[in-house]
Amino acid sequence: MRSEGSRPEPRSRVDVLVIGGGNAALCAAISARREGASVLVLESADAFWRGGNTRHTRNMRCAHDSATEILTGPYTEEEFFEDLLRVTGGRTDEDLARHMIRESKAMLTWIAEQGVRWQPSLGGTLSLGRTNSFFLGGGRAMLNALYATAGRLGVEVRYEAEVTDLAIEDGHFLAATLRSGERIEAGTLVAAAGGFESNIDWLKRYWGEAADNFLIRGTRNNTGAILRLLLDKGVQKVGDPTQCHAVAIDARAPKYDGGIITRLDCVVFGIVVNKHAERFYDEGEDIWPKRYAIWGRLVAAQPDQIAYVVFDARSLELFMPSLYPPIRAETIPALAEALGLDPEALDRTVAAFNAAVRPGTFDDTILDDCRTEGLTPPKSHWARRIETGPFYAYPVRPGITFTYLGTRVNRDARMIMADGRPSANMFAAGEIMAGNVLGQGYAAGIGMTIGAVFGRIAGREAARHARN
Structure with a gap:
């Protein structure tokens, strides 16, 4: 197995054991x-594939009181919370x-102190210039900066280190067992290993075929193995297993790891x-940043889980x-034939839409x-007649980013056991506990907020517990 940074000698006991390799x-x-x-x-994962879904991210949503070099205006705590309430339909743990x-306000500075660099938002990125901060170089550059800082600080990182069992007694973590058979004891555990979105068999329990x-x-790599172990060993679950961050992505994308470049923002x-x-x-x-993540679930409910975004030449570069x-x-009939759709049916649908459009200022x-x-x-807003050729379409399928079923935590990111007691020494951060905040829906960049904020909290509290 390979290590990062100063490459200290492998050890079988540490103060804090972190399972996962992404932002959180x-x-x-x-x-x-x-x-x-x-x-x-x-x-x-190995060193190349490290970082889970963080590799594909671009930005983080943080509250801030005024404009900065990279943000065009203030985004108050209350506005952030109102946006969260809107996208979740109130399904969130308000506390x-x-x-x-509140903690996100400090992340813009803290993350930069760990070597991550920001840049102004790019054009065509969901109109996020006021609310979201963009990573210079994207998610992989952000990850590389965090790994470099961790290495300089003396954090040991092992790749291809698959955990197959967790020893937990009465809510107290004792040790993790690797596939190699090695047993690693630790004073505290931070679980940050993502959801179960790449476990198709698990998804089929709730979604069927x-x-x-x-x-x-x-x-x-996000098979939910750590989540399953934790739930089986008495950690209280949170979240609806059918809820997830699911967007409409290009149907021609690969089964895994298509990332941000396969998402379609033209709906x-x-x-x-x-x-x-x-x-x-x-x-x-x-507004698209508050609704783009519902489209995966909408397409998932359609026959054969396929849909098509149809637009005309006026919208091609927007x-x-x-x-x-x-x-x-x-x-339009020729476009239907290219898509394998009934030409008359698509022509009727477009004609009915065009006839219903009312004049306005786009x-x-x-x-x-x-x-x-x-x-x-x-179509409540942005309705324009589809009449200026040539005509275009993208085939889309549900693109699952991460699932919301997870471990319940408190404000210290400490896991809550099934009987309601806080765990003695187990903490969670990131997608594995995102269901505490996201009961449904999504707002752009909030997954990185959950990971960074609760990651920082979990690490701090785990260290304090271990050292005491």
């Missing part, structure tokens, strides 16, 4: 090490959510139809393009007055 895990490891604890990080949002058509945007600029060429949801319901080019045709940065009338489902 590294924030926990660095935080614990800065508290003086000895820290070992176990990453199941934990407000605690996270439809899960076979899901594409996994991130790592194939608001056209219409979305299923395999029968029928619309099924309001494409203009709300969004960040996918890795794959759109399918193009000179007429502005995709606000809830504009371009809407349909007398159409079911409606």
